[in-house]
Amino acid sequence: MLRNATMLRALLLALLAVGLALPGSMGTPATAAPSGDTFVAAVRNQPTTMDPAIGTDNPSGKFLVAAYETLVRNKFKTLDARNVEGVLATSWDIARDGLTYTFKLRPGVKFHDGSPLDAESVKISIERMKAINLGNAFVLSAVQEVRTPDPSTVQVVLSQPHAAFLQALSTVYIVSGKAVKENQSGGDWARGWLRNHEAGTGPYALADWKLGQEMTLRAFQDYWRGWTGRRPKTLVLRMVPEGATQRLLLQSREIDWADTLTNDDTYKLMQDKSYRTKTDPGLGVFFLMMNTTKPPLNNVKVRQALIASFPYEHMLKQVMRGLASPASGYMAPVWPQHDKGPEGKTDLERAKALLAEAGHPSGGFTLTVVYFAPNEYQGLGSQLWGANLRRLGIGIKLEALPWVSLLRRKDDTGPDRPDLVFYQVSPVYASPDSMLYPIFHSRSTHWSHWTYANPRMDEWLETVRSALNPADQSKIYRQIQQQLRADAPGIPVMIFNNNNIFTLRVRSVEVLPTNGAVIDYYTVELGT
Numbered sequence: 001m002l003r004n005a006t007m008l009r010a011l012l013l014a015l016l017a018v019g020l021a022l023p024g025s026m027g028t029p030a031t032a033a034p035s036g037d038t039f040v041a042a043v044r045n046q047p048t049t050m051d052p053a054i055g056t057d058n059p060s061g062k063f064l065v066a067a068y069e070t071l072v073r074n075k076f077k078t079l080d081a082r083n084v085e086g087v088l089a090t091s092w093d094i095a096r097d098g099l100t101y102t103f104k105l106r107p108g109v110k111f112h113d114g115s116p117l118d119a120e121s122v123k124i125s126i127e128r129m130k131a132i133n134l135g136n137a138f139v140l141s142a143v144q145e146v147r148t149p150d151p152s153t154v155q156v157v158l159s160q161p162h163a164a165f166l167q168a169l170s171t172v173y174i175v176s177g178k179a180v181k182e183n184q185s186g187g188d189w190a191r192g193w194l195r196n197h198e199a200g201t202g203p204y205a206l207a208d209w210k211l212g213q214e215m216t217l218r219a220f221q222d223y224w225r226g227w228t229g230r231r232p233k234t235l236v237l238r239m240v241p242e243g244a245t246q247r248l249l250l251q252s253r254e255i256d257w258a259d260t261l262t263n264d265d266t267y268k269l270m271q272d273k274s275y276r277t278k279t280d281p282g283l284g285v286f287f288l289m290m291n292t293t294k295p296p297l298n299n300v301k302v303r304q305a306l307i308a309s310f311p312y313e314h315m316l317k318q319v320m321r322g323l324a325s326p327a328s329g330y331m332a333p334v335w336p337q338h339d340k341g342p343e344g345k346t347d348l349e350r351a352k353a354l355l356a357e358a359g360h361p362s363g364g365f366t367l368t369v370v371y372f373a374p375n376e377y378q379g380l381g382s383q384l385w386g387a388n389l390r391r392l393g394i395g396i397k398l399e400a401l402p403w404v405s406l407l408r409r410k411d412d413t414g415p416d417r418p419d420l421v422f423y424q425v426s427p428v429y430a431s432p433d434s435m436l437y438p439i440f441h442s443r444s445t446h447w448s449h450w451t452y453a454n455p456r457m458d459e460w461l462e463t464v465r466s467a468l469n470p471a472d473q474s475k476i477y478r479q480i481q482q483q484l485r486a487d488a489p490g491i492p493v494m495i496f497n498n499n500n501i502f503t504l505r506v507r508s509v510e511v512l513p514t515n516g517a518v519i520d521y522y523t524v525e526l527g528t
Contacts (some may be wrong), residue, residue: 039232039506039524042240042249044260044374045403046212051194052173053129056136056428059403061518062259066217066235067112068173068200071103071122071154072166074430074513079283079335083430084167088117088174088201089154098161098468103154109224111176112198112205119148121177126156128180128189129172136428138437138444139168142465161466163473164431171428175199203522204235214238230507230526241374241402250275250501256526257502257519260374267321269501276506280498280513281334284426284435285327288369288491291419293451296365301358303488306367308351309392310491311384312344319380323499327492330436330484337432337477341485344492351392363393370409371422373400378422381493424496430513432477437461440484452489 179199442453
């Protein structure tokens, strides 16, 4: 049995290599190993924008966390939405009615352009993000007004209570008001300029960006927390799309961290004591999200049939090598509000029956599945699933795309919009609100690209925001998860643990708990 599984995996890898090879993927030129105070990371893709009001994906996060800061942030290793710590704010007060938040700003903080942090910059940052209405702007939907009683005090007034609003502010990066005013054009809030410039207070300032190659950031000498110990003075984010190439660079010590290793390589390197491993439980769910308005996926019976047809056990054991765990619903089980449902189970007889009820007893249609090319496990999983679908009379067309193309493809609103997209939904702050609202609210401007809409779901997602009692919140979140299981807008494939491999030169490091594989670079301590 083990021999057969190994042979199947080898065959799938060979098919993927032959069928999905991308031009220009022959490797990355060798460079000198990192030395002294330089931290080099191999990253699978680059930001689509540097604008902190727009960039929400993982590549953007890897840059934004270095260059920008927020008023508050989630404390490490906690999912309690009330457990936050100040960053640019030293203290805050919340009115009894939950409508007014008053922040005192940290003195002595400078932006990279030399201007001081003040209330006006915070006001501009919040109003700018709300006006642009992209990215994580959904967290500001209840903001009615931003007041600046004095240069060191900011008041944010809400139109209605938002239980996780304080934690949600950990996604609102503060931009230099001076930079916005000086670089705006035609009322664009400096959107054109901030696409490829930065104006933050973070520990690192952008030094150089070679598009498609690498991004270099250097320590900001006036950073308010100072520079002690062996923290990196230079960050280099090298674009290396191929996991195999990242492994070679890690093994030759030309990089300190690789963000996209194959599961085989991750498994092997985790056993190797010459590397440092950090493993954190997954907070998000890996989905195959469905286009619920495109026939035949507009029929819930068809969607439920697809859920029953997925090869969960093979995916976890043969493809993921035990580096992921089963999903039992639309939230990861580590969340206190998780409503445990049945784990994914392959049942082709049930799938056939559901297809017959939907009017497709012999299948007779083809599905287009889009996934991120460098992540070989997504291709392998899709091919395994395709074998099951063919037994149901359903064809499958796979599109392996680089990141920017994937974003563009799934945003296609025309008739060729893909049927399914392989995607991990991860929280951006420590509340279920940060996953469920942007994905499943019909009017969200964040990741609601999968066309799911249910008025009852919208009502619950809005109501839970105003519920200040944790017990009431948990009750509503469980109702939401139960409704999602009934509506079946996506296939909850697995919970992907965050496994990060570093060279031993990296003595200590913290990975942000709510952003997947995004490092808090200021916590990195380098050895020799």
